[in-house]
Amino acid sequence: MNSPRSVTAAGAAGLDAIRESPAGAVLGFDFDGTLAPIVDDPAAARAHPGAAPALARLAPLVGAVVIVTGRPAAVAVEYGGLDGIDGLVVLGQYGLERWESGVLTVPEPPPGVAEARAKLPDVLAAAGAPPETFVEDKGQALAVHTRRCAEPEVALERLRSILAALAERTGLTVEPGRLVLELRPHGMDKGMALRSFIDGRAARPSAVLFAGDDLGDLAAFDAVESLRAEGVPGVLVCSGSTEVTALAERADVVVDGPSGVVGFLGTLLDPSP
Numbered sequence: 001m002n003s004p005r006s007v008t009a010a011g012a013a014g015l016d017a018i019r020e021s022p023a024g025a026v027l028g029f030d031f032d033g034t035l036a037p038i039v040d041d042p043a044a045a046r047a048h049p050g051a052a053p054a055l056a057r058l059a060p061l062v063g064a065v066v067i068v069t070g071r072p073a074a075v076a077v078e079y080g081g082l083d084g085i086d087g088l089v090v091l092g093q094y095g096l097e098r099w100e101s102g103v104l105t106v107p108e109p110p111p112g113v114a115e116a117r118a119k120l121p122d123v124l125a126a127a128g129a130p131p132e133t134f135v136e137d138k139g140q141a142l143a144v145h146t147r148r149c150a151e152p153e154v155a156l157e158r159l160r161s162i163l164a165a166l167a168e169r170t171g172l173t174v175e176p177g178r179l180v181l182e183l184r185p186h187g188m189d190k191g192m193a194l195r196s197f198i199d200g201r202a203a204r205p206s207a208v209l210f211a212g213d214d215l216g217d218l219a220a221f222d223a224v225e226s227l228r229a230e231g232v233p234g235v236l237v238c239s240g241s242t243e244v245t246a247l248a249e250r251a252d253v254v255v256d257g258p259s260g261v262v263g264f265l266g267t268l269l270d271p272s273p
Helices: 009-020 051-058 073-080 111-126 152-170 190-199 215-229 246-250 257-266
Strands: 025-029 064-068 088-092 097-100 103-105 134-137 142-145 172-177 180-185 207-212 234-239 253-255
Touching: 009 025, 009 207, 009 234, 025 190, 051 257, 064 190, 073 088, 073 097, 088 190, 111 134, 111 142, 111 152, 111 172, 111 180, 152 172, 152 180, 172 215, 190 207, 190 215, 207 215, 215 234, 215 246, 234 246, 234 257, 253 257
Parallel strands: 025 064, 025 207, 064 088, 207 234, 234 253
Antiparallel strands: 088 097, 097 103, 134 142, 142 180, 172 180
């Protein structure tokens, strides 16, 4: 296992609370970059081979395991090999979709998504987007990736303002990520999704953990910190990378990518030393 690089006092208290009362704990996870390595082609992403077994071992021991992702929920289930994990909940498209016990709930996408989909090719052409720029159509959202470009950061900055203008015209919002800009509906983020999931449960959790890697996970970190302020112990885990440092700066525990997350989960319920 890759040992955590740091554990804050608040994080240590959260870990103790999870270990003392696991049956009341809620464990939340991002998918890409946290349970699955980042790859050039989003359709080629698959969870770390140890991720599903680790979650399957934890699920019957804790109050809830929930994955909160920008991907469609069904895609995360497929790419993660998560279908057979009893009790697992996947909140896809930043909480717009929900998969639970094999049942998928998907709302109709807002009209702005269809409008942005139709206009996006011309917008990218007008912006001089490199030919390696590609669009991932998530149904409820559109993600513009520059990872394959020769200068991905330069390409991303070139597109930032014009995609923000397109989002404003179509009633959407722009979510930045690791060499990606995503146009998605207003009013939902990973923090709102996590908080809504927790508030919808019958009992207040004994502790909450959330693990993420990217800027979109900061909202989930905010949700955990708001619960801390209400007296619920919490743990913020960063799946560390060289591409994004903002989460590591706020995390209680930093591990080395998805393999580090899997290793961390393997010892999560071990007694404190």
